[in-house]
Amino acid sequence: MSTGIESPTAQTTSSTEAAEAVPTSRATRFRPDVEGLRAIAIGSVLLFHAGIVAVPGGFVGVDVFFVISGFLITGQLVREVEGTGKVSLVRFYARRARRLLPAAALVLVVTAGLVxxxxxxxDRKVFAxxxxxxxxxxxNWRLAGRSVDYLAEGVSVSPVQHFWSLSVEEQFYIVWPILLLVVALLARRFHWPTRWVMAAGLAAIVVPSFVWSVVMSAASPANAFFVTxxxxxxxxVxxxxxxxxxxxxxxxxAVGLVLGWGGIAAIVAGALLLDESAIWPGHLALVPVLGTAAVIIAGTTDSSPGFLGxxxxxxxxxxxxxxxxxxxxxxxxxxxxWGELGQKRGLLIVVLAVIPAWLSYKLVENPMRRxxxxxxSPGVTLSVGLNLTALTVIAGLLLANSTPTSAPANASTQGKGAQELELQDGRATGVPDPVTVESFAPLPQDVVADRPDAYDxxxxxDQQTNEPHPCAYGDRTGSTHVMLLGDSKALQWIDALDPIAKDQGWVLxxxxxxxxxxxxxxxxKASGAPYKSCLAYNAALLDLVLEERPDAVIVSQGAGTALDSxxxxxxxxxxxxxxxxxRTLEDAxxxxxxxxxxxxxxxxxSGGHEAYKCVAQHLDQLPSCAFDTGTGLEQSGTFALEPAADLVPDVDLIDMNDLVCDDVCPPVIGExxxxxxxxxxxxxxxxxxxxILSSRLVPVLHDAAAS
Known part of the structure; x- marks a missing residue:
């Protein structure tokens, strides 16, 4: 997880459906203590998102909300089953629609306007x-996929990322009422105790889900955080x-008092003591989850902490x-x-959020619900809900279509790129000083897709796969066999290497x-965790290379460091x-x-590491998007590749960086x-x-093939 407002595990939360007053007993009537729990949950999340360093574990608020939501909605369904012997799915989903959709649709449409x-x-297409x-x-599934998608690494934090938790809840409530309906039918058919059968049904969900949470959180925490x-x-629970x-x-x-105050202590401890290094959600999530359950149970004994009410x-x-x-x-x-907000501005924003929240609560949520x-009728309510959803989808589609999909009239589609550079003895004499240009391609909004087809x-x-999956390029009838190995920084050269290989008659x-x-x-990995899958993959890849015995391998990579003992x-x-x-390859x-x-x-x-985003924001000040070459090289794979090549005399190092940078690296070269x-x-x-790559690479590989 990360600090602030983003994360492989970006932490957000949701409040859920309000308890409906059922004036029968403490077990079923309106619960002010539960509302107080919500206040603690939303408070911890707001402080966390505001960047308040004293609340590094404020993300536990999402877990508190999940338990509260499960408690309230299941309570409604159980009472319906016991009262009528069935569950009206139409009425249930109508209640959800009138509670959630009006305010959610308003916020999503406003957010589209903000974007x-x-x-x-x-970012428009992604956010749309x-x-x-x-x-x-x-x-939540979209974010889960993005969290492990290497090609999505530059995507900014989404302004609707917080909807992941609502997505989890609603997916749960697609299945849970149907399961309860089945439970009700079985209980009536076989005269089984209804609540015991419900408990068994829930246990069949809770136990495997918890086990999977622990396993997946350890294996892929970024993905595990979002998935249902x-x-x-x-x-x-x-x-x-x-x-x-x-x-x-x-x-x-007396036991209730212990449960109530102990549960509050668990939630607060989680918010204050946990931090971004915690693998979440895993077994540590038991702390806020069981703490919340304890407080709710204490409330049924009239012994919950008084301040909650x-x-x-x-x-x-x-x-x-x-x-x-x-x-x-x-x-x-x-x-x-403003860029990075800091604690004061972050806190100010979340405090000011009370204003639109109160207005939408008073003017949209409550009126629409009433x-x-x-x-x-439930049918009409669902129809209105679907129309609100359709309105939101239309807002998203309009936002996506607001992004230009083609270059303006003055944009270059035939830029020379590196071929515009002047060469002396085969080396570029220096890239042009970064200047503002009126035309270039690809456009910033299109350049992310300007990548090799090899990804497709x-x-x-991916990062979970342990076995290599070689692909065939070049001249498949050629007599010289070459392999391209490494990561995406090696793969980025395939669109130059493939035509060279075909021209030279190389199997690539x-x-x-x-x-x-x-x-x-x-x-x-990017999170700092050991990349064990990479070890297994490279061991298998080395075996494959030694078995294939190519004439040469071409390697490159983006990593300049590795973990020591x-x-x-x-x-x-x-x-x-x-x-x-x-040395192993050279010896072979x-x-x-x-x-x-x-x-x-x-x-x-722009405060980041995405040159194309800087260009999009500074079209009239492109020189500001240039960066220092020396620092850039220290953060690149060349940091290790160059000294390693010096230690293995037979290794040939081809440096193409004279085509990219001089003292600085400009964002645009040759349009x-x-x-x-x-x-x-x-x-x-x-x-x-x-x-240029051909002039530098061909002589080297010809020597390799001849040796």
């Missing part, structure tokens, strides 16, 4: 897709509390859904205006893996691994050719946008280097 007016043009996914309550399967157990509601009033008051806590809890909806897009919009409840054919395997096989340089050193990232560790594998008669990694963009005006994403060169620019 259009304040956001970067390069997010808005549509949020409207359909599948945003790792979160169902939290809602299920709340459901179990609701199913057992008739038992809890018999608990002694305070008027201010109940008011804040009732407003939590609206606050949840509004605070996040406002925070993101503020970062578009009208629907008093005048509309599976030539680069490509085997690359996301973020995995071809080295036996233990590399690290102490767990520290060092250049020496990576250099040692590269030297080891290169396989020539090694290294393409130096290009400098990594850094310290751009071509140089960088597409992270430190990757655009496909268009790589293609412009073909003649």
């Amino acid at each position: 259009l007016s304040l956001g970067s043009i390069v 897709g997010d808005i549509v996914a949020a409207a359909a309550y599948v945003e 399967t790792t979160r169902l157990w939290e809602l299920g 709340g459901g179990l509390v609701a199913v057992g509601i008739t038992l809890w009033p018999h608990i002694p008051r 305070h008027r201010l806590m109940v008011w804040l809890g009732g407003l939590s859904y609206s606050l949840y909806l509004w605070h996040w897009p406002l925070l993101i919009a503020a970062t578009w205006v 009208i629907a409840q008093a005048r509309w 054919t599976g030539c680069q395997v 096989d490509v085997a690359t893996k996301s973020s995995c340089g071809f080295s036996p050193a233990l590399q690290a 102490s767990g520290d990232l060092t250049r020496d560790e990576m250099v040692g691994g590269l030297v080891s594998v290169w 008669g396989i020539d090694v050719v290294v393409i130096a990694d290009n400098p990594r963009p850094h310290e751009l005006p 071509v946008l140089v960088y597409r994403q992270g430190s990757h060169l655009s496909r268009t620019y790589v293609r412009s280097t073909v003649p």
Whole structure:
């Protein structure tokens, strides 16, 4: 997880449906203590998102909300089953629609407007897709896919990212009422105790979901954070509390006091003591989940902490859904205006979010709910809900279509790129000084897609795959066999290497893996965790290369460090691994050719490392999007590739960086946008280097084939 407002595990939360007053017993009537719990949950999340360092674990609020939601909704369904012997699915979904959709639709439409007016043009299509996914309550799966998608690494934090938790809840409530309906039918058919059968049904969800949460959180925490399967157990725990509601009033008051205050202590401890290093959700999530369950149980014994029922806590809890909806897009919009907010500005924004939250609560949520409840049939309510969803989808589609899909009239479609550079003795005499240009291609909003087709054919395997998947390029009838190995920084050269191989009659096989340089050193993922899959992959790849016995291998990579025995990232560790594998290949008669990694963009005006985003925001000030070459090289794979090549005399190092940088690296060369994403060169620019790369590579490989 990360600090602030983004994360592989970006932490957000949701408030859920308010308890409906059922004036029968403490177990079923309106629960001010539950509203107080909501206030604690939304407060912790707001402080966390505001960047308040004293609340590094404020993300536990999402887990509190999940338990509360499971408790309230299951309680409603259980009472319906016991009262009528069935579950009206139409009425249930109508209640959800009138509670959630009006305010959600308003916020999503407003957010689309904020993206259009304040956001970067390069993010519009992605955020438009997010808005549509949020409207359909599948945003969590979209974010889960993006969290492990290497090609999505440059995507900004979504202003509707917080809808992931609502998506989890609504997916749970698609299945849970149907399961309860089946339970009701079985209980009536076989005269089984209804609540016991419900408890068994919930247990069948809770236990495997918790086990999967622990397993997946350890294996792929970024993905595990968002997916529904790792979160169902939290809602299920709340459901179990609701199913057992008739038992809890018999608990002694003294025990209830311990449960209530102990539960509060667990939630607060989680918010104050946990931080971004926690693997979430895993077994640690038991702390806020069981703490919340304990507080709810204590409330049935009239022994919950008294402050939970305070008027201010109940008011804040009732407003939590609206606050949840509004605070996040406002925070993101503020970062578009001011950049990094800091604690004071972050806190100011979440406090100001109370204003639109209160207005939408008073003018949209409550009026729409009352009208629907008093005048509309469930069918009409669902129809209105579908129309609101359709309105939101239309807003997303309009936002997507607001992004230009073609170049303006003065944009160049035939930029020369590297071929515009002057050469002396085969080397560029220096790239042009960064100047403002009136035309270039690809456009910033299109350049992310300006990447090799090899990604679409599976030539680069993902971070979970342990086995290489070679792809065939070049001249398949050729007599010289070459293999391209490494990560995406090696793969970026395929659009230059393929035409060269075809022209020279080389068989070219490509085997690359996301973020995995071809080295036996233990590399690290972006999160800092050991990249063990990379080790297994490289071992299998080395066996394959030694079996294939190509004439030469071409390697490159973006990583300049690896983990040593102490767990520290060092250049020496990576250099040692590269030297080891290169010597193994050279000893086997396989020539090694290294393409130096290009400098990594850094310290751009946009505050990030995406050159194309800087260009989109500074079209009239392109020189500000240039960056220092030396620092860029220190952050690149060349940091290790160059010294490793010096230690293995037979290795040939080809340096193409004179085509990319001089003292600084400009964003545009020869009317071509140089960088597409992270430190990757655009496909268009790589293609412009073909003649120069050929002049440097062909003599080397001819020598290799002849030896």
